[in-house]
Amino acid sequence: MRFHREGNTIMLVTALILLGLNLLAYYFLFRGNQTAVIALAVVSLIAFGLVVQFFRIPKREHTLDEKLVIAPADGTVVVIEETEELEYFKAKRKQVSIFMSPLNVHVNRNPLSGVVSYFRYYPGKYLVAWHPKSSTENERTTVVIKQENGIEVLMRQIAGALARRIVWYVREGEPVKQTEEMGFIKFGSRVDLYLPLDAKINVTMGQKTKGGVTVVAELA
Structure with a gap:
C-alpha cells in the first residue's frame, strides 16, 4: 500500500x-x-x-475492457435511475451514483479509455453529498470521455459536506486510459456516471464498489 x-x-x-x-x-x-x-x-x-x-x-488488479464501464471510485451505490442530463447531453441517460464516505479510498479513476471531449469545473456549495441538489449546486467537475466508436460517458465529481477541494488530472482534448487516476476529492464526496440508455447496469443499490475494479455497466 x-x-x-x-x-x-x-x-x-x-x-x-x-x-x-x-x-x-x-x-x-x-x-x-x-x-x-x-x-x-x-x-x-x-x-x-x-x-x-x-x-x-491499496494495491489492486484493475479491470480493463473497452466494452465495460469501471467504477471510478470506492463507495456505495446510492442512485440507479433514468434521468435527464441537462449540462452536456441535454437528453435522458442512465445515472449511477457512488457515495464516498470519509473512510473510503478517495482516488478517482477513469471509468473507460478515450479522449476527454468536455471538461468543466464549477465552484459551489458543500451540501451533503446525497442531497438532491448537490449535483447541480455543490463544487464539482464534469468530465466527458469519448471512445473511438463515438460512445460518450459523463463523469461528475461532487464535493460533499466535508470536502473543500476537488483535484483533477485531466484536460479537454487529452487521451485517457481506463482505471488510471483522473482526480481526487478530499474528505467525503460523490461521483455520478451518466451512461447511454442501452447500457446494461451491473451494480445494485447499496452495493459496495472498488475503484478500478467493480464493473458498473456494459456498453452495447
Missing part, C-alpha cells in the same frame, strides 16, 4: 500539530498526570491514523 501525494502536506501538518500538542501536554498542561498524557497520545494516534487512511492507495 502507498499514500496519495495529495495527502503529503495534510499528513505532515497533522503530525506536527499533534506532536506539538502532546509535547505541550507532557511538559505543561498535564505535567505529572501520566494517565492524561497517555490518553492524549492514544487519541492523537487514532486521529492521525484516520487522516492517513483517507489518503491510502
Whole structure:
C-alpha cells in the first residue's frame, strides 16, 4: 500500500500539530498526570491514523475492457435511475451514483479509455453529498470521455459536506486510459456516471464498489 501525494502536506501538518500538542501536554498542561498524557497520545494516534487512511492507495488488479464501464471510485451505490442530463447531453441517460464516505479510498479513476471531449469545473456549495441538489449546486467537475466508436460517458465529481477541494488530472482534448487516476476529492464526496440508455447496469443499490475494479455497466 502507498499514500496519495495529495495527502503529503495534510499528513505532515497533522503530525506536527499533534506532536506539538502532546509535547505541550507532557511538559505543561498535564505535567505529572501520566494517565492524561497517555490518553492524549492514544487519541492523537487514532486521529492521525484516520487522516492517513483517507489518503491510502491499496494495491489492486484493475479491470480493463473497452466494452465495460469501471467504477471510478470506492463507495456505495446510492442512485440507479433514468434521468435527464441537462449540462452536456441535454437528453435522458442512465445515472449511477457512488457515495464516498470519509473512510473510503478517495482516488478517482477513469471509468473507460478515450479522449476527454468536455471538461468543466464549477465552484459551489458543500451540501451533503446525497442531497438532491448537490449535483447541480455543490463544487464539482464534469468530465466527458469519448471512445473511438463515438460512445460518450459523463463523469461528475461532487464535493460533499466535508470536502473543500476537488483535484483533477485531466484536460479537454487529452487521451485517457481506463482505471488510471483522473482526480481526487478530499474528505467525503460523490461521483455520478451518466451512461447511454442501452447500457446494461451491473451494480445494485447499496452495493459496495472498488475503484478500478467493480464493473458498473456494459456498453452495447
